[in-house]
Amino acid sequence: MTPDYTLYLVTDSTPAILGDRDLPSVVRAAVKGGVTVVQYRDKMSETVDLVRTARQLHEVTRAHNVPLLINDRVDVALAVGAEGVHVGQEDMDLASARKLLGPDAIVGVSVGNADEAKAATAGGASYISIGAVFATPTYASSCLSFPQPQLSNNNVKRVRKENTKSILGPPGVRAxxxxxxxxxxxxxxxxxxxxxxxxxxxxxxxxxxxxxxPALSGVAVVSAIVAAQDPGVAAKQLRAQINTPPAFARPRMADSVAGLGEAEAKRRCLVEDGRVKAEMVVDVLRRVAETTPICHNMTNLVVQNFAANVALCIGASPIMSTTATEAPDLAALNGSLVVNVGTVTPDALANYQQALAAYNEKGGPVVLDPVGAGATQLRRNALRTLLSAGYFDVIKGNEDEIKAVATTAGAGAGIDTAAAQQRGVDSGASTLSDAQKAELVRAVAARERNVCLMTGRHDFVSDGARTFKVRNGHKFLGAITGSGCTLGTTIAACLAVKRDDTLLATLAGVLMFEIAAEKAGARPDVTGPGSFVPAFLDALWTLQGMYELGKADWLDAAMVDVCDV
Incomplete structure (x- = not known):
């Protein structure tokens, strides 16, 4: 048979996962629900029990034309006539397994890096399994979507198996x-x-x-099916989910550069002959003013008032809520979410994750502002948790914060990101050239399949295909509390109304914010940060009136360079 690896089930016979149910019955329901490959994995049982259970499983899988693979044990596979085996890096070597099972058998290999993948491919593996993607214990409560059997504390402690390999994350899988x-x-x-x-x-x-x-041929799950209350329903839902694009997936210029015709590529170009296409930027900002999108801010108490005022001045409708139980209702209002990690507590982190999941489910845009991510180990851990928890349309931060993002769950684009300890939430002295900054944001955006914005004296923004340097702004922005946080609010409002081009929405928000700062700083009555803040709000309000009328001459002040990276 030609295997279909779309939904690959790895069994687990431990009581904490399987409960008191019969494994063949669970597998039968699973293959009826849509599982396409079954791997029988049991590290604890004696050989005679392994053979007996494997025979029962093979009867089930053969009836549905689904291959049965035995984890590690070639002898068991031979005894029951299974279609093949799966071996890890510390199990029987691929060559020996192939020799014993013959050229037609399925022999899969676990890999954790590119060298192991190359070796497995060269050695004649039928398929390879990349992992571990996430560092989560394999016990029933990790399956969030389906009702689970109750676990005793003793069972959880006994069955919990923390991954000891390097955690790859989606970027590592893609690499x-x-x-x-x-x-x-x-x-x-x-x-x-x-x-x-x-x-x-x-x-x-x-x-x-x-x-x-290349796309993945499939995904392998354990407790998501084995521990589910109804394995058949779980398999059916997972199979449907695999075949359906997620709600947060959007058309991306970075995905389709090669497929665009010359006319369409030119139309979607944001900067031409050294000038921003003002009509495209104004169109985004006019939509904000006309539709008043909800802008949900999960931000620290220090910034909430300022962020709400900025949102009102640009035409958005701010909601300052850090309670995740409200997130599903707010996500249904077609707005956007800002996760500003200014306050790092266990409760706050849990609320961030729940809200992120709610917006991802509805397809609502999410901005991550990893405040002070390079300052402490606590904040680095929080960043790692959030990047593993969901999808962010835009990640924005200062140089140290973006360096922290780059070194979390992935490489820093070949750039030395081992900067000195970040001092508080402010960025320290820059250690990167402009070319390195441009390459870093491009690499992070390509890795995360989103937009990355690095703020500073000059801002750098990229979606992985298009990268720009923005030279607007004013020094007083760096002298007031919350300027970076409120930039996130501004960008989120633009994302809510321009979901088909995240980079354009981000650039529109940056330009409005930075040019308003320039106009405020140029006022004769502005002599320092204290007088700058109300002038800045006035400038944002004034620009809103201009772009609401379609006026674009204020964009003559835009200074945007295309970065060749």
Whole structure:
């Protein structure tokens, strides 16, 4: 048979996962629900019990034309006539397994990096399994989507198995896929490790850099099915989810550069002959003024009042709520969310994750502002948690914060991002050249499949394909509390009305914010930060009136350079 790896089930016979149910019955329901491959994994049972259970499972899988693979144990696979085996880096070597099972058997190999993937491909693996994607314990409560059997504390402690491999995240999966593209593009590739209903759409989406990149052939799950109250329903829902683009997936210029005709590519170009296409920017800002989008801010208490005033001045409708239970209702209002990690507590982090999940489910744009991400280990851990928890349309921060993002769950684009300890929430002295800044935001955006914005004396923004340097702004922005936070609010309002081009929405928000700052700073009555803040709000309000009327001459002040990276 020709295997279909779309939904690959790895069994778990431990009581905490399986409960008191019969494994063959669980597998039967799962394959009826849509599982396409079954791997029987049992590290604890004696050989005689393994063979007995494997025979029962094979009866089930053969009846549905689904291959049964045995984890590690070639002897068990031979005894029951299974279609193949799966081996890890510390199990029987691929060559020996292939020799014992023959050329037609399915032999899969676990890999954790590109070298292991190349070796497995060269050695004749039938498919490779990339992992671990996420660092989550494999116990039933990790499956968030379906009702789970109750676990005793003793069972949780006994069965919990923390991943000890390097955690790859979607970027690591994509890196291996990209390597295989030029080496062996046809070999099937799946991924495994902490996958469940809540994160599979993002893994499938973010593991591809562009439409030309190879896609995963499938995903492997354990407790998401085995521990589900109804394995058949769980499998059916997962299968449907795999075949449906996530709500947050949007058309991206970075995905389709090669597929665009010359006319369309030119139309979507934001800067031409050294000038911003003012009509495109004004169109975004006019939509904000006309539709008054909801801008949900989860931000620190120090900034809430300022952020709300900025939102009102640009035409948005601010809601300052840090309670995640409101997020599903707010996400349904077609607005956007700003997650400003200014306050890092366990409760705050839990609220951020719940709100992120709610907006991802509805497809609402989300901006991440990782305040002080490079300052403490607590904040670095919080950043890692949030990047693993969901999809962000835009990540914005100062140089130190973007360096922290770059070194979390992925490489920093070949740039030395090991900067000195960040001092508080402010960025320290810059250690990167303009070319390095441009490359860093491009690499982060390509890795995350979103837009990355680095603020500073000059701002750098990219969607992984288009990268710009913005030279507008005023020094007083760096002398007041919350300027960066309120820039996130401004961008989020623009994202709410321009979802088909995240980079354009981000650039529109940056230009309005920075040019308003210039106009405020140029007023004769502005002599310092104290007089600057009300003048800045006035300038934003004035610009709103201009772009509401379609006036674009204020954009003559825009200074945007195209970065060749």
């Amino acid at each position: 291996i896929l990209s390597c295989l593209r030029g080496y062996s593009p046809s070999i099937p590739v799946i991924c495994i490790g902490g996958l469940n209903f809540s994160n599979i759409p993002r893994v499938l989406y973010q593991s591809r850099t562009s439409l030309d990149d």
